[in-house]
Amino acid sequence: MEFDREELKKAVLDIYLWQYLSGDSFSSLLCHLIRKSDIINKAKLGICFPHHIEAMRLWEESADGGRGFFAEWGIEVDANQN
Numbered sequence: 001m002e003f004d005r006e007e008l009k010k011a012v013l014d015i016y017l018w019q020y021l022s023g024d025s026f027s028s029l030l031c032h033l034i035r036k037s038d039i040i041n042k043a044k045l046g047i048c049f050p051h052h053i054e055a056m057r058l059w060e061e062s063a064d065g066g067r068g069f070f071a072e073w074g075i076e077v078d079a080n081q082n
Contacts, residue, residue, distance in 0.1 A: 003054050011055035012073045020077065031056065 017023055018031035034045055034056045046053040062069040067077040 001050070001054075003051055007051045008055055008058075009073050011049075011051040012059070012070065013075055014052065015055055015059050016070050016075050016077070027052075 014027040015031050017025070018028040022028070030045075030049060030052060034042060034049075034052060037045060042053060059069055070077050
């Protein structure tokens, strides 16, 4: 499946906000849910949120799931954040 790069970048930004700002927005809760879900439930979530599932997969499989990963997507991570 091909993904629109801009939509994927929005999903990566949601992961960044969830990871570093620990918000309680819908997107942050979705990222938390995706991260905790098993393969069957991840597939079900992927029906409605395919870009978030793909972005989470890329983040989980990246060699550097932190600043380097987000920098590849043009997202600047504040050096003062964990």
